[in-house]
Amino acid sequence: MMVSFKLGFLHPRYWVTWIGLALLRLLVQLPYPVLVRLGSGLGHLSRRFLKRRERIARRNLELCFPVMSEALRDALIAKNFMSLGMGLIETGMAWFWSDKRVRRWFDVEGYQNLLAAQANERGVMVVGVHFMSLELGGRVMGLCQPMMATYRPHNNPLMEWVQTRGRMRSNKNMIDRRNLKELVNALKQGEAVWFAPDQDYGRKGSTFAPFFSVKNAATTNGTFVLSRLSGAKMLTVTMVRKTDGSGYSLHIGPALNDYPCMDEFAAASYMNKVIEREILRAPEQYLWIHRRFKTRPLGEPSLYN
Structure with a gap:
């Protein structure tokens, strides 16, 4: 999918975005x-x-880790906001860095797992999670193996053009996560398709299942x-920022061959x-x-005040 540049993007209402x-x-x-x-500092400042x-x-951490001490929870939140600031910087890195510069800052673990899953031109569902470095993770994964990704179109037409252009610098296509037919066709044609099932997408099309300590x-x-x-085969891909500031590690897991594909609750759990x-x-x-x-x-009452 390619989103074309429009002269309307030069309208004054987009100047702040530009x-x-x-x-x-x-x-x-x-x-x-x-x-x-800089990113860590911006994230620390944004907390205010x-x-x-x-x-x-804080509420999510209370629900997921009820035995975690308050001091440890506070420390985790502080680091989380620093990571949020880095996420903004990493978005710019993903969209504007050259391939050569991106390659300098990451290493890969488990690439053979992806090759094995794609044997005989079989489609692969690449399961991801919403880390702050997600945007850069997609760019890095594309440099290893160009693929397709599900996403929610941006409400701002200019940002939709920018993010699609940036994401397709090293990948093949972006597919609206609601377009089931296109997703299935891509997988049947042997493509690798990134999909993140870790957020709350509402009641429709969902099953209630345990997640950490939330029943x-x-x-x-x-x-x-x-x-x-x-x-399609299924495996995980996760990119983690190294704590020593030396870059990133991309972890590609083995195929999830024991995935229970006959029962919705078992599959969700x-x-x-x-x-x-x-x-x-x-x-x-x-x-x-994210809530x-x-x-x-x-x-059941809301878990958020």
């Missing part, structure tokens, strides 16, 4: 160690202005449906366990500011 993009593009030309300090998001993150988390049936309709394992690689880098448990079973 200025922000220009500043981001200039900013990410700085050396990476400087960007790490994102109090609602901080409350959401009923609305979990999308997307992986279950795609698996049954396409017969299994996938949540897989997602938990990936989150625990670097919990401070996960998108805890993961906003959808409740009928009759």
